[in-house]
Amino acid sequence: MQNTDSILKLNKRTVKEKARINIAGSKSESNRLLILNALYLHTIQIDNLSDAEDTQLLEKALKSSEILIHIHHAGTAMRFLTAYYSIQEGRETILTGSERMKQRPIGILVKSLRELGADIHYLEEEGFPPLKIIGKKLTKDRIAIAANTSSQYISALLLIAPKLPNGLTIELTGTITSLPYLMMTVEMMRTLGIQIDQIGNQFIVHPFLKMQSQKFVVESDWSSASYFYSLAAIGEIHQLALTAFKENSLQGDSNLIEIYRTIFGVETKFHENEIQLTKIPDFPLQDFELNLNATPDIAQTIVVTAAALGLKCKLTGLKTLKIKETDRIQALQNELEKFGVQTKTTDSTLEITSFEKIAENPRVKTYHDHRMAMSFAPLALLQDLEIEEPEVVEKSYPNFWADFDSITL
Ligand SMILES: O=C(O)C1=C[C@@H](OP(=O)(O)O)[C@@H](O)[C@H](O)C1
Ligand SMILES: C=C(OP(=O)(O)O)C(=O)O
Numbered sequence: 001m002q003n004t005d006s007i008l009k010l011n012k013r014t015v016k017e018k019a020r021i022n023i024a025g026s027k028s029e030s031n032r033l034l035i036l037n038a039l040y041l042h043t044i045q046i047d048n049l050s051d052a053e054d055t056q057l058l059e060k061a062l063k064s065s066e067i068l069i070h071i072h073h074a075g076t077a078m079r080f081l082t083a084y085y086s087i088q089e090g091r092e093t094i095l096t097g098s099e100r101m102k103q104r105p106i107g108i109l110v111k112s113l114r115e116l117g118a119d120i121h122y123l124e125e126e127g128f129p130p131l132k133i134i135g136k137k138l139t140k141d142r143i144a145i146a147a148n149t150s151s152q153y154i155s156a157l158l159l160i161a162p163k164l165p166n167g168l169t170i171e172l173t174g175t176i177t178s179l180p181y182l183m184m185t186v187e188m189m190r191t192l193g194i195q196i197d198q199i200g201n202q203f204i205v206h207p208f209l210k211m212q213s214q215k216f217v218v219e220s221d222w223s224s225a226s227y228f229y230s231l232a233a234i235g236e237i238h239q240l241a242l243t244a245f246k247e248n249s250l251q252g253d254s255n256l257i258e259i260y261r262t263i264f265g266v267e268t269k270f271h272e273n274e275i276q277l278t279k280i281p282d283f284p285l286q287d288f289e290l291n292l293n294a295t296p297d298i299a300q301t302i303v304v305t306a307a308a309l310g311l312k313c314k315l316t317g318l319k320t321l322k323i324k325e326t327d328r329i330q331a332l333q334n335e336l337e338k339f340g341v342q343t344k345t346t347d348s349t350l351e352i353t354s355f356e357k358i359a360e361n362p363r364v365k366t367y368h369d370h371r372m373a374m375s376f377a378p379l380a381l382l383q384d385l386e387i388e389e390p391e392v393v394e395k396s397y398p399n400f401w402a403d404f405d406s407i408t409l
Protein backbone atom coordinates (compact mmCIF):
# COMPACT_ATOMS: atom_id res chain seq x y z
CA MET A 1 0.00 0.00 0.00
CA GLN A 2 1.44 3.39 -0.99
CA ASN A 3 0.23 6.83 -0.06
CA THR A 4 1.42 9.70 -2.26
CA ASP A 5 -0.13 13.18 -2.46
CA SER A 6 -3.12 11.96 -0.57
CA ILE A 7 -3.90 9.24 -3.06
CA LEU A 8 -3.83 5.68 -1.85
CA LYS A 9 -3.02 3.01 -4.42
CA LEU A 10 -4.67 -0.27 -3.57
CA ASN A 11 -3.30 -3.10 -5.68
CA LYS A 12 -5.58 -6.05 -6.29
CA ARG A 13 -5.36 -8.31 -3.29
CA THR A 14 -6.88 -11.29 -1.56
CA VAL A 15 -8.25 -11.54 1.91
CA LYS A 16 -6.66 -13.81 4.53
CA GLU A 17 -8.68 -16.93 5.28
CA LYS A 18 -8.43 -16.31 8.98
CA ALA A 19 -7.91 -13.01 10.80
CA ARG A 20 -8.81 -11.04 13.91
CA ILE A 21 -9.46 -7.32 14.38
CA ASN A 22 -10.25 -5.33 17.48
CA ILE A 23 -12.64 -2.55 16.50
CA ALA A 24 -12.75 0.61 18.65
CA GLY A 25 -15.77 1.76 20.64
CA SER A 26 -18.96 3.06 19.03
CA LYS A 27 -18.80 6.71 18.03
CA SER A 28 -22.52 7.16 18.72
CA GLU A 29 -22.46 5.61 22.20
CA SER A 30 -19.28 7.51 23.08
CA ASN A 31 -20.68 10.88 22.01
CA ARG A 32 -23.77 10.40 24.20
CA LEU A 33 -21.63 9.44 27.20
CA LEU A 34 -19.39 12.49 26.79
CA ILE A 35 -22.39 14.84 26.85
CA LEU A 36 -23.91 13.06 29.85
CA ASN A 37 -20.57 13.15 31.65
CA ALA A 38 -20.32 16.90 31.09
CA LEU A 39 -23.87 17.35 32.43
CA TYR A 40 -23.35 15.04 35.43
CA LEU A 41 -19.87 16.03 36.65
CA HIS A 42 -18.00 13.09 35.16
CA THR A 43 -19.72 10.37 37.18
CA ILE A 44 -19.49 7.85 34.33
CA GLN A 45 -16.28 5.89 33.92
CA ILE A 46 -16.22 5.19 30.19
CA ASP A 47 -14.61 1.97 29.00
CA ASN A 48 -13.67 1.45 25.31
CA LEU A 49 -14.31 5.09 24.30
CA SER A 50 -14.28 5.62 20.53
CA ASP A 51 -10.98 6.81 19.03
CA ALA A 52 -12.85 8.61 16.22
CA GLU A 53 -11.75 12.16 15.44
CA ASP A 54 -15.40 13.22 15.88
CA THR A 55 -15.38 11.93 19.45
CA GLN A 56 -12.05 13.63 20.16
CA LEU A 57 -13.42 16.91 18.81
CA LEU A 58 -16.45 16.62 21.08
CA GLU A 59 -14.29 15.79 24.09
CA LYS A 60 -12.03 18.78 23.36
CA ALA A 61 -15.04 21.10 22.94
CA LEU A 62 -16.50 20.00 26.26
CA LYS A 63 -13.20 20.72 28.03
CA SER A 64 -12.80 24.15 26.45
CA SER A 65 -13.92 27.38 28.04
CA GLU A 66 -13.27 29.40 24.85
CA ILE A 67 -16.13 31.25 23.17
CA LEU A 68 -15.32 29.90 19.70
CA ILE A 69 -15.85 26.15 19.32
CA HIS A 70 -14.94 24.59 15.95
CA ILE A 71 -16.40 21.16 15.46
CA HIS A 72 -15.15 20.56 11.88
CA HIS A 73 -17.10 17.71 10.20
CA ALA A 74 -18.64 16.19 13.36
CA GLY A 75 -22.41 16.36 12.78
CA THR A 76 -23.59 14.53 15.89
CA ALA A 77 -21.30 16.68 18.03
CA MET A 78 -22.65 19.85 16.36
CA ARG A 79 -26.25 18.90 17.16
CA PHE A 80 -25.57 17.64 20.70
CA LEU A 81 -23.49 20.72 21.59
CA THR A 82 -26.17 23.11 20.32
CA ALA A 83 -28.54 21.73 22.96
CA TYR A 84 -25.78 21.47 25.58
CA TYR A 85 -24.62 25.11 25.26
CA SER A 86 -28.25 26.29 25.29
CA ILE A 87 -28.50 25.31 28.96
CA GLN A 88 -25.05 26.51 30.13
CA GLU A 89 -26.41 29.52 32.00
CA GLY A 90 -24.55 32.76 31.30
CA ARG A 91 -22.09 31.25 28.83
CA GLU A 92 -21.79 32.61 25.32
CA THR A 93 -20.60 30.23 22.62
CA ILE A 94 -20.02 30.52 18.91
CA LEU A 95 -20.39 27.06 17.46
CA THR A 96 -19.04 26.55 13.95
CA GLY A 97 -17.76 23.80 11.69
CA SER A 98 -16.38 22.94 8.27
CA GLU A 99 -17.79 24.36 5.03
CA ARG A 100 -19.89 21.20 4.72
CA MET A 101 -21.15 21.59 8.29
CA LYS A 102 -22.43 25.02 7.27
CA GLN A 103 -24.61 23.25 4.68
CA ARG A 104 -26.00 20.63 7.07
CA PRO A 105 -29.40 21.83 8.38
CA ILE A 106 -29.95 22.50 12.06
CA GLY A 107 -33.13 24.63 11.87
CA ILE A 108 -35.49 22.01 13.32
CA LEU A 109 -33.37 21.65 16.45
CA VAL A 110 -32.82 25.42 16.85
CA LYS A 111 -36.56 26.08 16.45
CA SER A 112 -37.38 23.53 19.19
CA LEU A 113 -34.74 24.91 21.55
CA ARG A 114 -35.99 28.47 20.94
CA GLU A 115 -39.53 27.32 21.72
CA LEU A 116 -38.18 26.05 25.04
CA GLY A 117 -36.71 29.52 25.64
CA ALA A 118 -33.16 29.17 24.29
CA ASP A 119 -31.23 32.17 22.97
CA ILE A 120 -29.70 31.07 19.67
CA HIS A 121 -28.74 33.26 16.69
CA TYR A 122 -27.73 32.33 13.16
CA LEU A 123 -24.46 34.02 12.23
CA GLU A 124 -24.60 33.31 8.50
CA GLU A 125 -27.44 31.49 6.78
CA GLU A 126 -30.78 31.02 8.54
CA GLY A 127 -31.20 27.36 9.49
CA PHE A 128 -27.49 26.44 9.32
CA PRO A 129 -24.32 26.75 11.43
CA PRO A 130 -22.48 28.78 12.63
CA LEU A 131 -24.58 29.63 15.69
CA LYS A 132 -24.22 32.04 18.56
CA ILE A 133 -25.70 30.51 21.69
CA ILE A 134 -26.23 32.30 24.98
CA GLY A 135 -26.89 29.73 27.71
CA LYS A 136 -30.07 30.12 29.76
CA LYS A 137 -32.29 28.25 32.17
CA LEU A 138 -35.00 26.62 30.04
CA THR A 139 -38.19 26.28 32.06
CA LYS A 140 -40.74 25.04 29.51
CA ASP A 141 -41.34 21.30 29.64
CA ARG A 142 -43.08 20.28 26.42
CA ILE A 143 -42.09 20.34 22.78
CA ALA A 144 -43.23 18.84 19.46
CA ILE A 145 -40.50 18.19 16.90
CA ALA A 146 -40.43 16.90 13.31
CA ALA A 147 -38.69 13.53 13.35
CA ASN A 148 -38.21 13.06 9.60
CA THR A 149 -34.90 14.87 9.01
CA SER A 150 -32.38 13.74 11.63
CA SER A 151 -32.71 11.73 14.84
CA GLN A 152 -29.71 13.68 16.14
CA TYR A 153 -31.97 16.67 16.88
CA ILE A 154 -34.17 14.51 19.09
CA SER A 155 -31.24 12.81 20.82
CA ALA A 156 -29.82 16.28 21.52
CA LEU A 157 -33.05 17.31 23.26
CA LEU A 158 -33.32 13.99 25.13
CA LEU A 159 -29.78 14.35 26.49
CA ILE A 160 -30.40 17.77 28.08
CA ALA A 161 -34.01 16.99 29.10
CA PRO A 162 -33.33 15.51 32.58
CA LYS A 163 -31.36 18.66 33.47
CA LEU A 164 -34.36 20.95 32.79
CA PRO A 165 -36.12 21.93 36.05
CA ASN A 166 -39.36 20.21 35.04
CA GLY A 167 -37.97 17.55 32.73
CA LEU A 168 -39.27 17.47 29.16
CA THR A 169 -41.99 15.78 27.13
CA ILE A 170 -40.93 15.40 23.51
CA GLU A 171 -43.61 14.63 20.95
CA LEU A 172 -42.36 13.31 17.63
CA THR A 173 -44.26 14.32 14.52
CA GLY A 174 -44.07 12.87 11.00
CA THR A 175 -42.17 9.80 9.89
CA ILE A 176 -39.32 8.91 12.23
CA THR A 177 -35.92 8.56 10.61
CA SER A 178 -32.92 6.69 12.06
CA LEU A 179 -35.07 5.36 14.90
CA PRO A 180 -32.44 3.03 16.44
CA TYR A 181 -30.22 6.04 17.23
CA LEU A 182 -33.07 7.65 19.11
CA MET A 183 -33.74 4.46 21.03
CA MET A 184 -30.01 4.14 21.76
CA THR A 185 -30.16 7.52 23.51
CA VAL A 186 -33.25 6.51 25.49
CA GLU A 187 -31.85 3.10 26.49
CA MET A 188 -28.46 4.47 27.51
CA MET A 189 -30.07 7.18 29.65
CA ARG A 190 -32.34 4.60 31.29
CA THR A 191 -29.34 2.34 32.02
CA LEU A 192 -27.68 5.30 33.74
CA GLY A 193 -30.70 5.77 36.01
CA ILE A 194 -32.72 8.45 34.17
CA GLN A 195 -36.46 7.80 34.00
CA ILE A 196 -37.94 8.08 30.52
CA ASP A 197 -41.51 6.97 29.81
CA GLN A 198 -42.77 6.39 26.31
CA ILE A 199 -46.41 6.81 25.40
CA GLY A 200 -46.95 6.36 21.67
CA ASN A 201 -44.81 8.96 19.96
CA GLN A 202 -44.13 10.91 23.18
CA PHE A 203 -41.04 10.57 25.34
CA ILE A 204 -41.42 11.89 28.87
CA VAL A 205 -38.05 12.56 30.46
CA HIS A 206 -38.19 13.11 34.22
CA PRO A 207 -35.87 15.59 35.95
CA PHE A 208 -32.72 13.89 37.21
CA LEU A 209 -30.27 16.06 39.10
CA LYS A 210 -27.52 13.82 40.38
CA MET A 211 -26.08 10.66 38.89
CA GLN A 212 -24.48 7.79 40.85
CA SER A 213 -20.90 7.13 39.83
CA GLN A 214 -20.86 4.13 37.56
CA LYS A 215 -19.03 2.41 34.71
CA PHE A 216 -20.29 2.10 31.12
CA VAL A 217 -18.63 -0.26 28.68
CA VAL A 218 -19.00 1.00 25.12
CA GLU A 219 -19.64 -1.72 22.58
CA SER A 220 -17.43 -1.64 19.49
CA ASP A 221 -18.69 0.21 16.45
CA TRP A 222 -20.99 -1.79 14.16
CA SER A 223 -20.78 0.80 11.34
CA SER A 224 -17.00 0.27 11.35
CA ALA A 225 -17.55 -3.51 11.32
CA SER A 226 -19.61 -3.17 8.13
CA TYR A 227 -16.51 -2.83 5.91
CA PHE A 228 -15.32 -6.25 7.06
CA TYR A 229 -18.73 -7.76 6.35
CA SER A 230 -18.26 -6.42 2.85
CA LEU A 231 -14.78 -7.98 2.58
CA ALA A 232 -16.18 -11.27 3.87
CA ALA A 233 -19.00 -11.18 1.30
CA ILE A 234 -16.71 -10.38 -1.63
CA GLY A 235 -13.75 -12.55 -0.61
CA GLU A 236 -13.62 -16.16 0.55
CA ILE A 237 -13.20 -15.53 4.26
CA HIS A 238 -13.40 -18.65 6.38
CA GLN A 239 -13.04 -17.05 9.75
CA LEU A 240 -12.80 -13.35 10.52
CA ALA A 241 -13.05 -12.48 14.21
CA LEU A 242 -14.09 -8.96 15.27
CA THR A 243 -14.25 -7.71 18.87
CA ALA A 244 -15.94 -6.56 21.09
CA PHE A 245 -19.64 -6.96 20.26
CA LYS A 246 -22.86 -7.90 22.04
CA GLU A 247 -25.80 -9.98 20.88
CA ASN A 248 -28.18 -7.37 22.28
CA SER A 249 -26.69 -4.26 20.76
CA LEU A 250 -27.89 -0.69 21.23
CA GLN A 251 -26.66 0.04 17.72
CA GLY A 252 -29.14 -0.37 14.86
CA ASP A 253 -26.26 -1.11 12.48
CA SER A 254 -25.96 -4.53 14.16
CA ASN A 255 -28.72 -5.34 11.67
CA LEU A 256 -25.74 -6.12 9.44
CA ILE A 257 -25.93 -9.65 10.85
CA GLU A 258 -29.33 -10.22 9.27
CA ILE A 259 -28.67 -8.27 6.06
CA TYR A 260 -25.35 -9.94 5.28
CA ARG A 261 -26.64 -13.43 6.14
CA THR A 262 -29.84 -13.26 4.11
CA ILE A 263 -28.62 -11.27 1.12
CA PHE A 264 -24.88 -11.91 0.86
CA GLY A 265 -24.40 -15.27 2.63
CA VAL A 266 -22.13 -14.11 5.44
CA GLU A 267 -22.79 -15.99 8.67
CA THR A 268 -22.15 -14.30 12.04
CA LYS A 269 -21.49 -16.36 15.16
CA PHE A 270 -20.99 -14.95 18.64
CA HIS A 271 -18.29 -16.34 20.90
CA GLU A 272 -18.52 -14.37 24.12
CA ASN A 273 -17.75 -10.80 23.06
CA GLU A 274 -16.35 -11.70 19.67
CA ILE A 275 -18.16 -12.17 16.36
CA GLN A 276 -16.89 -14.58 13.75
CA LEU A 277 -17.80 -14.05 10.13
CA THR A 278 -17.79 -16.90 7.63
CA LYS A 279 -18.77 -16.87 4.00
CA ILE A 280 -21.32 -19.62 3.31
CA PRO A 281 -20.00 -21.65 0.32
CA ASP A 282 -22.17 -21.57 -2.84
CA PHE A 283 -24.70 -19.20 -1.29
CA PRO A 284 -27.43 -18.42 -3.88
CA LEU A 285 -27.20 -14.66 -4.54
CA GLN A 286 -30.24 -12.74 -5.76
CA ASP A 287 -31.10 -9.16 -6.69
CA PHE A 288 -32.80 -7.43 -3.77
CA GLU A 289 -34.69 -4.43 -2.39
CA LEU A 290 -33.98 -3.00 1.05
CA ASN A 291 -35.22 -0.03 3.13
CA LEU A 292 -32.36 1.56 5.09
CA ASN A 293 -34.30 4.31 6.87
CA ALA A 294 -33.20 2.87 10.24
CA THR A 295 -29.55 2.32 9.32
CA PRO A 296 -28.34 5.09 6.97
CA ASP A 297 -24.63 4.72 7.80
CA ILE A 298 -24.33 1.26 6.25
CA ALA A 299 -25.99 2.22 2.94
CA GLN A 300 -22.67 2.85 1.17
CA THR A 301 -21.20 -0.45 2.38
CA ILE A 302 -24.23 -2.40 1.17
CA VAL A 303 -24.40 -0.77 -2.26
CA VAL A 304 -20.71 -1.40 -2.89
CA THR A 305 -20.98 -5.04 -1.75
CA ALA A 306 -23.94 -5.53 -4.09
CA ALA A 307 -22.03 -3.90 -6.96
CA ALA A 308 -18.98 -6.10 -6.35
CA LEU A 309 -21.13 -9.23 -6.44
CA GLY A 310 -22.95 -8.14 -9.59
CA LEU A 311 -26.32 -7.84 -7.84
CA LYS A 312 -28.92 -5.35 -8.96
CA CYS A 313 -30.60 -3.79 -5.98
CA LYS A 314 -32.97 -1.04 -5.00
CA LEU A 315 -32.21 0.77 -1.76
CA THR A 316 -34.97 2.95 -0.33
CA GLY A 317 -35.30 5.14 2.79
CA LEU A 318 -32.11 7.06 1.93
CA LYS A 319 -33.48 10.60 2.33
CA THR A 320 -31.00 11.56 5.07
CA LEU A 321 -28.00 10.58 2.94
CA LYS A 322 -28.20 13.87 1.08
CA ILE A 323 -27.40 15.89 4.23
CA LYS A 324 -24.54 13.85 5.63
CA GLU A 325 -20.78 14.43 5.17
CA THR A 326 -21.54 14.82 1.46
CA ASP A 327 -24.58 14.08 -0.68
CA ARG A 328 -23.97 10.35 -0.41
CA ILE A 329 -26.53 9.38 -3.07
CA GLN A 330 -24.79 11.57 -5.66
CA ALA A 331 -21.30 10.52 -4.49
CA LEU A 332 -22.21 6.83 -4.80
CA GLN A 333 -23.63 7.33 -8.27
CA ASN A 334 -20.52 9.22 -9.47
CA GLU A 335 -18.02 6.75 -8.08
CA LEU A 336 -19.87 3.51 -8.91
CA GLU A 337 -19.97 4.64 -12.52
CA LYS A 338 -16.16 4.45 -12.62
CA PHE A 339 -16.54 0.72 -11.87
CA GLY A 340 -19.03 0.30 -14.71
CA VAL A 341 -22.00 0.21 -12.33
CA GLN A 342 -24.96 2.22 -13.63
CA THR A 343 -27.46 3.55 -11.11
CA LYS A 344 -30.77 5.37 -11.07
CA THR A 345 -31.37 7.69 -8.13
CA THR A 346 -34.05 9.88 -6.55
CA ASP A 347 -33.90 11.99 -3.38
CA SER A 348 -34.39 8.88 -1.27
CA THR A 349 -33.52 5.85 -3.41
CA LEU A 350 -30.62 4.35 -5.28
CA GLU A 351 -31.00 1.51 -7.71
CA ILE A 352 -28.26 -0.47 -9.46
CA THR A 353 -29.64 -0.93 -12.96
CA SER A 354 -26.84 -2.43 -15.05
CA PHE A 355 -23.18 -3.37 -15.19
CA GLU A 356 -21.00 -2.14 -18.00
CA LYS A 357 -17.30 -2.01 -18.81
CA ILE A 358 -15.10 -1.17 -15.82
CA ALA A 359 -12.60 1.69 -16.09
CA GLU A 360 -9.00 0.67 -15.53
CA ASN A 361 -7.48 1.61 -12.20
CA PRO A 362 -10.41 3.85 -11.18
CA ARG A 363 -9.68 6.69 -8.78
CA VAL A 364 -12.38 7.00 -6.11
CA LYS A 365 -13.17 10.51 -4.93
CA THR A 366 -14.12 10.60 -1.26
CA TYR A 367 -15.80 14.04 -0.93
CA HIS A 368 -14.53 14.51 2.68
CA ASP A 369 -16.62 11.47 3.56
CA HIS A 370 -14.93 8.71 5.57
CA ARG A 371 -17.59 6.18 4.54
CA MET A 372 -16.87 6.72 0.82
CA ALA A 373 -13.24 5.67 1.38
CA MET A 374 -14.01 2.67 3.59
CA SER A 375 -16.95 1.33 1.59
CA PHE A 376 -15.02 1.32 -1.72
CA ALA A 377 -11.83 -0.23 -0.27
CA PRO A 378 -13.10 -3.85 -0.46
CA LEU A 379 -13.29 -3.49 -4.27
CA ALA A 380 -9.52 -4.03 -4.17
CA LEU A 381 -10.38 -7.73 -3.93
CA LEU A 382 -11.50 -7.44 -7.57
CA GLN A 383 -9.10 -4.97 -9.19
CA ASP A 384 -6.47 -2.25 -8.69
CA LEU A 385 -7.93 1.07 -7.62
CA GLU A 386 -7.00 4.38 -6.03
CA ILE A 387 -8.62 6.24 -3.16
CA GLU A 388 -8.34 10.02 -2.96
CA GLU A 389 -7.72 11.57 0.47
CA PRO A 390 -7.65 8.27 2.31
CA GLU A 391 -7.07 10.13 5.60
CA VAL A 392 -10.80 10.98 5.69
CA VAL A 393 -11.27 7.68 7.54
CA GLU A 394 -10.03 9.40 10.71
CA LYS A 395 -13.46 10.91 11.24
CA SER A 396 -14.77 7.60 12.56
CA TYR A 397 -12.06 4.94 12.19
CA PRO A 398 -8.44 6.21 12.38
CA ASN A 399 -7.00 2.69 12.30
CA PHE A 400 -8.97 1.58 9.25
CA TRP A 401 -6.11 1.31 6.73
CA ALA A 402 -3.86 -0.55 9.18
CA ASP A 403 -6.67 -3.01 9.93
CA PHE A 404 -7.51 -3.36 6.23
CA ASP A 405 -3.84 -4.09 5.50
CA SER A 406 -3.62 -6.59 8.31
CA ILE A 407 -6.31 -8.85 6.87
CA THR A 408 -5.48 -8.61 3.17
CA LEU A 409 -2.51 -9.98 1.23
O1 LIG B 1 -27.14 9.86 16.77
C1 LIG B 1 -26.17 9.39 16.19
O2 LIG B 1 -25.15 9.00 16.79
C2 LIG B 1 -26.22 9.28 14.72
C3 LIG B 1 -27.43 9.36 14.04
C4 LIG B 1 -27.57 9.19 12.57
O3 LIG B 1 -27.87 10.46 12.00
P1 LIG B 1 -29.34 10.89 11.48
O4 LIG B 1 -30.29 10.72 12.58
O5 LIG B 1 -29.13 12.33 11.11
O6 LIG B 1 -29.67 10.02 10.31
C5 LIG B 1 -26.28 8.63 11.95
O7 LIG B 1 -26.32 8.81 10.56
C6 LIG B 1 -25.05 9.31 12.51
O8 LIG B 1 -23.87 8.81 11.93
C7 LIG B 1 -24.94 9.07 14.00
C1 LIG C 1 -23.32 10.79 9.35
C2 LIG C 1 -22.26 10.53 10.12
O1 LIG C 1 -21.81 11.31 11.14
P1 LIG C 1 -22.26 12.76 11.64
O2 LIG C 1 -23.69 13.00 11.24
O3 LIG C 1 -22.10 12.69 13.12
O4 LIG C 1 -21.33 13.76 11.02
C3 LIG C 1 -21.50 9.27 9.93
O5 LIG C 1 -20.63 8.96 10.75
O6 LIG C 1 -21.73 8.57 8.92
